[in-house]
Amino acid sequence: MNDEVLIIGGRTFSNRLFTGTGKFADNRLIAGMLASSGSQMITVALRRVDLSAGGDNILDHIPKTVTLLPNTSGARTAGEAVRIARIAREAGCGDFIKIEVITDTKYLMPDNYETLQATEILAKEGFVVLPYVLPDLPLAKRLENAGAAAVMPLGAPIGSNRGLETASLIALLVENCHVPVVVDAGIGRPSHAAAAMEMGADAVLVNTAIATAQDPVAMGRAFSLAVAAGRMAFLAHMAETSALARASSPLTGFLNAVENECHSTRP
Amino acid sequence: MSFYQTIAAYEVFDFDAFFARTEGADVVRALNREKLEAIDFLTLLSPAAMAFLEPMAQKSRQLTVQHFGRTIQLFIPLYIANQCANQCAYCGFNRANAIQRRRLTLDEIEAEARAIAATGMRHLLVLTGEARETTPMEYLQATVRLLKKHFASVAIEMFPMQEAEYRRLKEAGADGLTLYQEVYDREIYRKVHLAGPKTDYRFRLDAPERGARAGFRAVNLGALIGLGEKRREVFFTGLHARYLDDRYLATEIGVSLPRFNPAEGDFQPRFPADDREFVQFLVALRLFLPRAAITVSTRERAAFRDRLIHLGATRFSAGSCTGVGGYAQPERRETPQFEISDTRGVDQVVRAIAAQGYQPVYKDWDRIA
Numbered sequence: 001m002n003d004e005v006l007i008i009g010g011r012t013f014s015n016r017l018f019t020g021t022g023k024f025a026d027n028r029l030i031a032g033m034l035a036s037s038g039s040q041m042i043t044v045a046l047r048r049v050d051l052s053a054g055g056d057n058i059l060d061h062i063p064k065t066v067t068l069l070p071n072t073s074g075a076r077t078a079g080e081a082v083r084i085a086r087i088a089r090e091a092g093c094g095d096f097i098k099i100e101v102i103t104d105t106k107y108l109m110p111d112n113y114e115t116l117q118a119t120e121i122l123a124k125e126g127f128v129v130l131p132y133v134l135p136d137l138p139l140a141k142r143l144e145n146a147g148a149a150a151v152m153p154l155g156a157p158i159g160s161n162r163g164l165e166t167a168s169l170i171a172l173l174v175e176n177c178h179v180p181v182v183v184d185a186g187i188g189r190p191s192h193a194a195a196a197m198e199m200g201a202d203a204v205l206v207n208t209a210i211a212t213a214q215d216p217v218a219m220g221r222a223f224s225l226a227v228a229a230g231r232m233a234f235l236a237h238m239a240e241t242s243a244l245a246r247a248s249s250p251l252t253g254f255l256n257a258v259e260n261e262c263h264s265t266r267p
Numbered sequence: 268m269s270f271y272q273t274i275a276a277y278e279v280f281d282f283d284a285f286f287a288r289t290e291g292a293d294v295v296r297a298l299n300r301e302k303l304e305a306i307d308f309l310t311l312l313s314p315a316a317m318a319f320l321e322p323m324a325q326k327s328r329q330l331t332v333q334h335f336g337r338t339i340q341l342f343i344p345l346y347i348a349n350q351c352a353n354q355c356a357y358c359g360f361n362r363a364n365a366i367q368r369r370r371l372t373l374d375e376i377e378a379e380a381r382a383i384a385a386t387g388m389r390h391l392l393v394l395t396g397e398a399r400e401t402t403p404m405e406y407l408q409a410t411v412r413l414l415k416k417h418f419a420s421v422a423i424e425m426f427p428m429q430e431a432e433y434r435r436l437k438e439a440g441a442d443g444l445t446l447y448q449e450v451y452d453r454e455i456y457r458k459v460h461l462a463g464p465k466t467d468y469r470f471r472l473d474a475p476e477r478g479a480r481a482g483f484r485a486v487n488l489g490a491l492i493g494l495g496e497k498r499r500e501v502f503f504t505g506l507h508a509r510y511l512d513d514r515y516l517a518t519e520i521g522v523s524l525p526r527f528n529p530a531e532g533d534f535q536p537r538f539p540a541d542d543r544e545f546v547q548f549l550v551a552l553r554l555f556l557p558r559a560a561i562t563v564s565t566r567e568r569a570a571f572r573d574r575l576i577h578l579g580a581t582r583f584s585a586g587s588c589t590g591v592g593g594y595a596q597p598e599r600r601e602t603p604q605f606e607i608s609d610t611r612g613v614d615q616v617v618r619a620i621a622a623q624g625y626q627p628v629y630k631d632w633d634r635i636a
Binding site for chain 2: 024025045046047049074084087104107159161208211212
């Protein structure tokens, strides 16, 4: 059973767990978490990066071998997301950009409309655009046409740890999108991550559940294993599930026996 | 619609009777609800809930870590003027106080900004007294524009303004608004605000909403704990935040818990809160407003503040000077607006936060012009 490597923006990823830099008790934990999990892509909010200071910089804790995915956290409009992306590129953060446009600070729902507009602009400028969205199939197709390198539907509200509440909508994306589907936000446990991969998601992005665990380094490893297990299960084509138990001695089995008996006693 | 109507609806509510009949079982029920209604919040603020401080604190910590991670956002205040047209019985800048009045020039503000930036602080809160003649809009706009060159985030704590004025300051570069009602009890408000424009309760009450409409990304509220009956004051603070949170989805609504501290003068608060009560208020606010930033300033003692990191606080001021200027020329420190208790420098506060297993965050915002 051979897995294909995941390719986004011309880069190959053998590890399908993407991670984040927020909420850690100490930025030094980030390097340890990356090492233990083997994660090859990590997102960082540009608003947390101090491009001017000489103090503790989040970027110093990320090895050069890991793909940096700057995000536009804090953007309220497509225009702001575009400007943040350009600043990130100028600051040497590369061409990858996760578009995060949130106009609702109460539920932190992504604004799909603004996100699509930003994707259209940034893809034309040569960015590798990964838009964070509510799972909406027609929108995902528009993002694809606009040049998105992947789509990142949320499983549940950011930081909620509630798991795959939008599973049935994500399934439509998985089935119909030609770009990779990366489940982002809401994944609270390794089992949630495994479930997303079993469904056929191409990768998952996990931050809160790792960063706020008592031991983020061990939790990074746990998520990595779960993602690999889920991926392997997807490729192995899991047996169909059934709502009822399938007894090894079926209740109606006797009918066959009686029939046989009848046949055999017939003169 | 205004938060005024929400407050008015409680005019006939008998808080004392409610607290008297609240029992442990009510507290447990409120504590176990996933989303708290106003009545649950009030239950958690009741004297009966004080026996449940530990489970409340545990839940508060869990929610705070979930939404904010193990981080504390840092900011530092800069007072640029202390002239004031108001006569607030509890305040060091009270116009009746014979203190030296001063307004920083733009050059002086620049010097202060450089001195503050050298400490590593990237989020600034700029404050004034209330004196429109000495600190007119043009001066405030110029100040914000200047400070914006030195800091990632500039928030304002000034007198209440009209929406159009807030818009002008936002356009100049301010991204946050802090405005405390001081006391939600109208009768006490009238008694402690003796003269000046601040006597207009309603204009102040609606100012945070005008700020949200003007588009500030963060609006921060609070009551000065000690002035009014404390449980009710915290209750209305939480309701005010919930009111705005429900209506202005694009604005991050936060709350502060400024506890009364001696200022110039001899004002004695009628309803002082002890540490246990303070903790109860903090964790009840967190349970009611899981995603709200909660600020604890240097009014609180260093050792006490360090404990609050685990209980729901998410924003700390540090290295604060509460007189005009004071950073560029520390030897020239003026009469403060209020006395601070946590006198540690930025470096010490940063080390203390890290020692608690939390990350001190200097910068979490950019204004993309």
